[in-house]
Amino acid sequence: MTNNQSTDLLFEISQPGRRCHRLPACDVPVRQSLLPTDAVADAPPPLPELGEIDLIRHFVNLSKRNMSIDTNFYPLGSCTMKYNPKRHERLAALPGMANLHPLQSDDSCQGMLEMLWSMQNILAEIAGLDAVALQPAAGAHGELTALLVAEAFYRDRKEKQRTRVLIPDSAHGTNPASAAIAGFDTVSIKSTAKGLVDLADLTSKLDERTAVFMITNPNTIGLFESQIGAITKLIHDAGALVYLDGANMNxxxxxxxxxxxxxxxxxxxxxxxxxxxxxAGGPGSGPIAVRGDLAPYLPTPLVVKDGTTFKLEYNRPKTIGRVRSFFGNVGILLRGYCYIRTLGPVGLREMTENAVLNANYLLALVQHALDVPNGNRCMHEFVASASKLKRTKHISAMEIAKRLLDFGYHAPTVYFPLVVPEALMIEPTETESKETLDAFAATLLKIIEEDGNFLHNAPYTTPISRPNDAKAFKEPILRWKA
Ligand SMILES: Cc1ncc(COP(=O)(O)O)c(C=O)c1O
Structure with a gap:
């Protein structure tokens, strides 16, 4: 069948009142009542006429332009693009997992429910908290869900005056967005010159209106909040809750x-x-963990163990309700579960240590040439600044990021966090070898030595060089054109 034949067929099927001659079992007027006449095309769409081989070449060549963690080093700070072991893909693809239907009865999917139940317990243990809900579909969704839990908690306690969420100015943009969507007012807390929470500013803004303090620790600058004990005590003394943005748990x-x-x-x-x-926004998974007295408000269903069987529990009177269809992104939870069970407690700690070691190694290699305003030690990532280079050589963070593409690297995160001017946020992750880090550092140092005017037009080797990002977002061209 040619493309035109198949589009003829579609056209024929969509014509109200016409009988579908090419589908033998179908002898009723097709879709007559379903499609309004003004929504029906009067001619087949002008699709390109192509053979299979041309189509295959087109898509294979497109796929080869895709940059991924499987093809290139991807030091995208904050986004943590670490390698996804292939064995997890194989396990997630097992028919007993991949072919399950979310509407199956609990007794017909005990294995999956056991995995989810076990994941709830493991995540609670790693968090040092009491209860876990797996439903949220990504980190930002977890933030929103937890803030709705906090809102229900205060409503129940009749503490209606708690309308504010305090958020450090170095936080990820999703923090204030989630707080606003959950109905709270947001208050920004300053960072000190060292990139940590300014305790004086926090104290001055903390009062009986504070519901939650959202803190990212380690923060987005890659630093551990050295005063975290004092900070959480201050918040608790004011009767408010501490929310940890766990994006940097690695x-x-x-x-x-x-x-x-x-x-x-x-x-x-x-x-x-x-x-x-x-x-590019998903699919992810953003479970939340809470302390015991917040557990009654968690979204339903939770997975519970009843004797030797596992079931989904909906009957929780104080729940905020469902926040996601079915049980969350089960496929991602399954891969995470495989990762945790493969590494075990000792391996997980080693993962953490290697993430921190790799980031510090890279930091040490580039620090003499690239300013790192917040210290010569970091956690899993560090934020360098191209400010001085911009002043002296007209080389901005964007220039460096673009030029890295010519050498086959994904660019680091740039211009975030906002508290560091000309920010380059670099996160190598624990899976990279010393050779990869050495080669990346050497390339970064080479780029910094290049001519500013030359860098201004980079990249030179990619199909598109400098798209107008704002225009592309506002006027995306999503259709094929002749
Ligand atoms: C610090 C921080 N918080 C929250 C988020 C939001 O997480 P997600 O992208 O899973 O929604 C991110 C994502 O990069 C992050 O880095």
């Missing part, structure tokens, strides 16, 4: 636990901390 898993340093609730980015394919 720097502390197995070394310290959020519950132990005073967090009352947190989210995980399973896809970043325990691996899972992600990028």
């Amino acid at each position: 720097a502390i898993v197995g070394v310290t636990r959020p519950g132990d340093f005073g967090a009352d609730m947190m989210h995980y980015n399973v896809h970043k901390t325990f691996t899972g394919p992600h990028g």
Whole structure:
């Protein structure tokens, strides 16, 4: 069948009142009542006429332009693009897992329910908190869910005056966005010159209106909040809750636990901390963990164990309700579970140590040439600044990022966090070898030595060089054109 024949067929099927001659079993007027006449095309769409081989070449060549963690070093700070082991893909693809239907009865999918139940317990243990809900579909969704839990908690306690969420100015943009969507007012807390929470500013803004302090630890500058104990005590003394943005858990898993340093609730980015394919907004998984007295408000269903069987529990009177269809992104949770069970407690700690070691190694290699305003030690990532280079050689963070593409590297995150001017946020992750880090550092140092005017037009080797990002977002061309 040619393309035109198949589009003829589609056209024929979509014509109200016409009978579908080419489908033998179909002798009723097709879709007559379903499609309004003005929505029906009067001619087949002008699709390109191509043979299979041409189509295959087109898509294979497109796929070869795709940059991924499987093809290139991807030091995208904050997004944690670590390698996704292939054995997890194989396990997730097992028919007993991949072919399950979310509407199956509990007794017909006990294995999957056991995995989810076990994942709830493991994530609670790693967090040092009491209960876990797996539903949120990504980190930002976890933030929103936890803030809705906090809102229900205060409503129940009749503390209606708690309308504010305090957020450090170095936080990820999703923090204030989640707080606003959950109905809270947001208050920004300053960072000190060292990139940590300014305790004086926090104290001056903390009062009986404070519901939650959202803190990212390690923070987005790649620093551990050295005063975390004092900070969480201040918040608790004011009767408020501490929320930990757990996006950077890959720097502390197995070394310290959020519950132990005073967090009352947190989210995980399973896809970043325990691996899972992600990028460009998903699919992810952002389970939340909470302390015991917040557990009644968690979204339903939770997975519970009843004797020797596992079931989904919906009957939780104080729940905020469902936040996601079915049980969350089960496929990502499954991959995260494989990662955790493969490494075990000792391996997870080693993962953390290697993530921190790799970041510090890279930092040490480039620090003499690239300013790192917040110290010569970091956690899993560091934020360099191209400010001085921009002043002296007209080389901006964007120039460096673009030029790296010519050498086959994904660019680091740029211009975030906002508190560091001309920011380049570099996160190598634990899976990279010393050779890869050496080669990347050498390339970075070489680029810094290049001529500013030359860099201004980089990259030179990619199909598109300098797209107008704002225009592309506002006027995306999503259709094939002749
Ligand atoms: C610090 C921080 N918080 C929150 C998020 C949001 O997580 P997600 O992209 O899973 O929604 C990110 C994502 O990069 C992050 O880095």
